[in-house]
Amino acid sequence: MSEQMQVTRELFDEVMVPNYAPSSIIPVRGKGSRVWDQNDNELIDFAGGIAVNCLGHCHPALVNAVTEQANKIWHLSNVMTNEPALRLAKKLVDATFADQVYFANSGAEANEAALKLARRWALDNYGSDKDQIIAFKQGFHGRTFFTVTVGGQEAYSAGFGPRPGAIDHVDYNDLAAFKALISDKTCAVMIEPLQGEGGLVSPTDEFIKGVRELCTAHNALLIFDEVQTGFGRLGSLYAYMDLGVTPDIMTSAKALGGGFPIGAMLTTKDIAKSLKVGTHGSTYGGNPLACAVGEAVIDVVNTPEVLNGVKEKEAQIRAGFAAINAKYNVFSEVRGKGLLLGAVLNEQYKGRARDFMVASAANGLMALVAGPNIVRFAPSLVIPSEDIVEGLARFEKAVARIVNA
Numbered sequence: 001m002s003e004q005m006q007v008t009r010e011l012f013d014e015v016m017v018p019n020y021a022p023s024s025i026i027p028v029r030g031k032g033s034r035v036w037d038q039n040d041n042e043l044i045d046f047a048g049g050i051a052v053n054c055l056g057h058c059h060p061a062l063v064n065a066v067t068e069q070a071n072k073i074w075h076l077s078n079v080m081t082n083e084p085a086l087r088l089a090k091k092l093v094d095a096t097f098a099d100q101v102y103f104a105n106s107g108a109e110a111n112e113a114a115l116k117l118a119r120r121w122a123l124d125n126y127g128s129d130k131d132q133i134i135a136f137k138q139g140f141h142g143r144t145f146f147t148v149t150v151g152g153q154e155a156y157s158a159g160f161g162p163r164p165g166a167i168d169h170v171d172y173n174d175l176a177a178f179k180a181l182i183s184d185k186t187c188a189v190m191i192e193p194l195q196g197e198g199g200l201v202s203p204t205d206e207f208i209k210g211v212r213e214l215c216t217a218h219n220a221l222l223i224f225d226e227v228q229t230g231f232g233r234l235g236s237l238y239a240y241m242d243l244g245v246t247p248d249i250m251t252s253a254k255a256l257g258g259g260f261p262i263g264a265m266l267t268t269k270d271i272a273k274s275l276k277v278g279t280h281g282s283t284y285g286g287n288p289l290a291c292a293v294g295e296a297v298i299d300v301v302n303t304p305e306v307l308n309g310v311k312e313k314e315a316q317i318r319a320g321f322a323a324i325n326a327k328y329n330v331f332s333e334v335r336g337k338g339l340l341l342g343a344v345l346n347e348q349y350k351g352r353a354r355d356f357m358v359a360s361a362a363n364g365l366m367a368l369v370a371g372p373n374i375v376r377f378a379p380s381l382v383i384p385s386e387d388i389v390e391g392l393a394r395f396e397k398a399v400a401r402i403v404n405a
């Protein structure tokens with residue numbers, strides 16, 4: 001290999017725009033659920049690249065898929081289709097309610113496509129008055145200007161000039177408020193079937209079923225943003241499958257590529273009709289490399305072994321949280337589902353989630369936060385039991401250090 005430039009964390013502040021504040025640790029390689037940094041310090045990965053690396057690092061099936069495809073053909077344009085895209089689309093359609101797929105490169109792009117499709121569909125079928133989009137406070141749908149405006153944190157879309165219009169927000173799990181807002185002018189409702197970034201909030205059964213019924217009653221499209229909840233994260237291939245509620249449009253990304261950038265929007269044939277030739281597109285969407293990896297991911301993840309394993313690992317982590325809390329009394333509750341779990345800090349430690357994440361890293365554990373009060377874990381769906389035990393032991397050390405400080 002040719003001589004590479006030596007780089008350090010300091011270079012970040014010099015050559016990167018300042019929109020992120022990364023840790024001082026620079027990981028250089030990984031294997032399964034373990035990662036090593038520049039100084040060969042080992043970390044256990046309970047972060048999974050924010051719920052992305054669903055099969056850990058360097059999974060042989062994914063390395064094989066990317067290598068094999070790289071040696072064949074790795075980019076075309078959408079002027080020609082390609083085999084991996086068609087195979088992945090067929091597998092997604094066979095596994096879900098959907099009939100057709102649009103490929104993008106990220107969650108935000110998949111959501112952007114879903115929102116644009118909903119507006120077109122409403123225009124085609126009902127005319128220009130039906131343009132309202134309803135979404136939920138604390139929701140997160142990505143960072144393009146349309147998706148960030150549909151997202152429920154006002155601060156994220158502020159400061160960029162006039163926002164896209166006809167977008168309204170109500171509280172998650174407040175069916176009465178939702179019912180008061182939805183009307184025949186509503187074109188679509190975008191919702192996460194469990195709010196991820198917004199604090200691991202699960203929908204109540206009554207709420208999610210009520211949202212579906214009201215969308216149907218008002219001819220509004222129900223869009224499930226399954227970018228974080230999908231692809232096995234909650235223990236079923238997609239979260240909707242466990243909720244007994246079927247959306248009209250669904251988006252997928254993050255774990256879909258296992259760490260390779262890809263996004264997908266899935267819908268029925270009838271709705272998809274509104275995305276006629278020329279209405280939307282992407283240079284890289286449906287890229288053969290990305291789709292080859294996605295295909296390898298679905299082959300591994302959509303199996304009873306992996307999906308049932310998620311439920312067992314969830315129980316193991318929940319037991320770990322309980323044991324740590326019995327000793328140190330730091331959490332008020334554990335939220336989430338499957339391998340998207342969050343410990344909510346109690347009154348005494350309120351606002352200090354970041355401190356727990358930093359202390360975890362210092363003790364060899366990659367963890368996440370979800371807002372200022374929640375320590376979030378989103379490990380690989382195939383993390384070995386021993387790595388969970390060791391990760392929890394490291395987390396306990398981090399907790400002890402904060403409690404005894």
Ligand SMILES: *Cc1c(COP(=O)(O)O)cnc(C)c1O
Binds near residue numbers: 107108141228
């Ligand atoms: C991460 C996330 C997105 C954005 O995905 P990107 O790939 O970062 O664009 C959208 N929706 C949800 C629910 C997410 O968790």
